Amino acid sequence: MLARRTALVLAPILLAPALLAQLGPPPEPVGNPITVSKAQLGKALFFEEQLSSTRTVACGTCHDPLAGGADSRWSAATSAVHPGPDAVFGTSDDAIGSPSQPRTLPNRRYRYHQSFGLAPQVTTRQTNAAFAAAYAPSLFWDGRAGDQLVDPLNGQVVLASGAALEVQSLEPLLSPTEMGHQARDWNDVVQSLQAAPPLALATNLGALGTWINGRDYPALFSEAFGTPEITPVRIAMALATYQRTLVPNQTPIEPLLAGLPHTLTAQELQGGTLFRSVQFTGCVECHTLPLYGDDLFHYTGVRPADEDPGRFAVTGNPADMGAMRTPSLRNVEYSAPYFKDGRFATLEEVVEFYDRGGDFDAPNKDPRIRPLNLTPTQKAALVAYLKRPLSDERVAAGVAPFDRPTLFGGSPRVPQHYGAGSDGSGGFVPRMIAVEPPHVGGGKLTLGIDGATPGTGALLLVGPAADLAGTPFQGANLHLALGPGIVRVNAPLIGQGLGGGWASVRIDPPALVGASLFAQWLVFDQVGPDRFAATDAVELVGF
Ligand code: HEC
Ligand code: HEC
Structure with missing residues (x-):
């Protein structure tokens, strides 16, 4: 930041105007x-799902290079919703966030969350596109x-200054709504x-795998820092460096900004003129070049x-009430949905928003957000x-430095659900929660159930037997639950009401790579068929 500011001050004397807007490398803090x-090392850590308490979430789960550093799991059809300040789903303050992991206790069992049950929680705000974060003097939507x-x-x-990326990276690791328990x-x-063997849960490591070359984390820290100690400061420094x-x-846009021959179409050039016009739009006053964001806060x-x-x-x-940091618009095409709550799915909707002068008013609203009265052609x-x-x-091509491994989350290695549950009291069908990796030798994983009616308790059936494959238990085939090789784990159901x-x-993963375990929960319930309700079932294939 410092370097860029200095350049801007000296610029009128030293540099040709066209060169002023070039995006140079980001500043690095002294130290x-x-x-x-x-x-x-930072890249390995960024995509390391084993860094989260449930081994299901890495930084790169929510910040995907293919989405310009935002969350690529979002689509207009499937969005993860946070119910917002009122904690009620389906109201206007809901936000589209990023799914993380179930609320997890220190013993790695799960705890009920009032909005998400035992399913992965959703962040309260939209995931920032982290790829221009290196330029910002403070990070997060609120700059905290x-x-x-x-x-x-x-x-x-x-690090005395210039270390917002290092500071930021420490927050998700301990946060129980992101990567921690x-x-x-x-x-x-x-x-x-x-x-943990580095990136053991991921595949397609590419050049990163060549660099890791079968070494463990202490060896990688040794190469990066001189000694093998793993410390929070070193984790932060490596993540920030990546x-x-x-x-x-x-x-x-780069050649255009440099005054060189460029490939922009007439329409794109017209859009650029509008973008930079204080009279017509004022966009450039906050989305300042060359970053397309001023890193300041505006309501x-x-x-x-x-x-x-x-x-x-x-x-x-009070002048900062509701103000958010202006995001960079580089790669904004890839980082839908838009705004801190993911309110708009398309850039067309964003431009309509600005054209009507925003949706809400307040005394501290920035005066540049005002009706623009653009024509359809201008929009x-x-x-x-x-x-x-x-x-x-x-970015779109996933080419270095924007390449990434294939993570466990979202891959076919994730426990696969099959069959349908059967309902119990009140018509509630209990839900199987199975998100953790069946990683052979990787230690126990947690299976959960929610949406059940508390009573005598729940019974988890786990077995290699094909008895459990195919159709999950439904009423009459309960006898299968007693078949050979099936382990029955009793768990008291906590919670109240239908x-x-x-x-x-916690259960052990399959003993061998390629071996399957099947699992299903039954709940003793007077009302269900044959006096039990059942969840759907899952198959866990060891890897
Ligand atoms: C569960 C999803 C999730 C995970 C995991 C996650 N983040 Fe984020 N990240 C977010 C969200 C949501 C925000 C915005 C939060 C806010 O502003 O309140 C954010 C903000 C950021 C920002 C600020 C960007 C900006 O322009 O202000 C950076 C940098 C970042 N994350 C890096 C990381 C790193 C490094 C990790 C791993 C240690 C990580 N994130 C893990 C969802 C996630
Ligand atoms: C007063 C400063 C200001 C002006 C003027 C402004 N923006 Fe923004 N822009 C912001 C802020 C702040 C946000 C984030 C707001 C939020 O999420 O609550 C934002 C968000 C955006 C986003 C969404 C980015 C993302 O990653 O979610 C786009 C796209 C955008 N602006 C384009 C424009 C365009 C086009 C114009 C001109 C018509 C414009 N902006 C004018 C400050 C401004």
């Missing part, structure tokens, strides 16, 4: 220079990650790496100012400008 080894890194183990200042501490985070190598500056009328206090929560200044041009010209082709019961247990 954490970019090195190849540290960036490689400042730029001074303090060692969480001893309170000493490690309740009361997770740094010792646990470090432990999760000590014995993110500083993600410079989205091979876009069609723009996306939602009522006091619904999500945004920057106000950090500063306590189309603006949208065209936001797409191809601002998109780095390496459909309010839940439980979870």
Whole structure:
């Protein structure tokens, strides 16, 4: 940041105007220079699902290069919804967020969450596209990650300034709504790496796999930092270094900004003119070049100012009520849905939003958000400008540095559900929760049930037997549950009321790669067929 600011001050004298807008490499803080080894280690850690308490979520689960660093699991048809401040689904304050993991206890069993049950929780805000984060002096929508890194183990200042990425990266690792379990501490985070074979849950490691070359994490930390110690500060430094190598500056706009021959179409050029016009749109006043974001905070009328206090929560200044950090628009084509709550699915809708002057008013609303009265042709041009010209082709193509391994989450290795459950009291069909990796030698995994009616308890059937394959138990074939080789695990159902019961247990993964375990929950329930209700079933294939 410092380097860029200085350049801007000196620029009128030293540089030709066209060169002013070039996006250079991001600044690195004194004390954490970019090195190849540290960036490689950071990349491994960024995609390391074993860093989360349930081994199902990595940074790269929510921040996918293919989505410009935002969450690629979103689609207009399937969105993960957070119920918002009122905790009620289906109301106007709902936000589209990113699924993480079930609420997890220190013993790795699950705990009921009032909105999500035992299913993976959803973040309260939309995942930022993290690929321009390296330029920002403070991070998150509200800028709560400042730029001074303090060692969480001893309170000493490690990096005095310019370290927002390092500061930010420490938050998700302990957060019980993202990668941690309740009361997770740094010792646990470090432990999760000590014995874990790097990226053992992922496939298609590419050049990263060549670099890892069968080594363990202490060896990788040794190459990056000189000694094998794994510490939170080193984890933060490596993660930040990797993110500083993600410079989205091979876009069609670059030659234009440099005053060189370019490939923009007439429509895209028209859109660019509108974008930069203070009179017609004012976009460029906040989405300043060359980053297309000013990293400052503005209330723009996306939602009522006091619904999500945004920057106000950090500063306590009423002028900041509802203000969010201006996101960079580089690669914005890939990072739908838009705004801090994922309100709009398309850039067309975003442009309509600006054209009508925002959706809500407040005394601190930025005056540049006002009705623009653009024509349909102008709107189309603006949208065209936001797409191809601002998109780095390496992002869409998944080419280095924007490549990534195939993660366990979302792969066919995830436990596969089959069959349908049967309902019990009140018509509630209990739900099987199975998200953790059946990783041979990787330790126990948790299976949960929710949506059950508490009563005598739940029974988990687990077995290699084909008896459990095919059709899950439905009423009359209960006798199968008593077949040979099937293990029955009793778990008391906690919770109250019809459909309010839940439980979870830890089981061993399959003993061999390629071997299957089948599992299904039964709940003793007077009302269900043959006096039990059942969940759907899952097949866990060892890998
Ligand atoms: C469960 C999804 C999820 C996971 C896992 C996750 N993040 Fe995020 N990330 C988010 C969300 C949501 C935000 C925005 C939160 C906010 O502003 O309140 C965010 C914000 C960020 C930002 C700020 C970007 C900006 O422009 O302000 C960075 C950088 C980032 N995450 C990096 C990481 C790293 C590094 C990890 C792993 C240690 C990680 N994230 C894990 C969802 C996730
Ligand atoms: C007053 C400053 C300001 C102006 C002017 C402005 N923006 Fe924004 N823009 C923001 C802020 C702040 C956000 C994030 C708001 C939120 O999520 O609550 C944003 C978000 C966006 C997003 C969504 C990005 C994402 O990743 O979710 C797009 C696209 C966008 N603006 C385009 C434009 C266009 C096009 C114009 C001109 C018509 C414009 N902006 C004018 C400040 C501004």
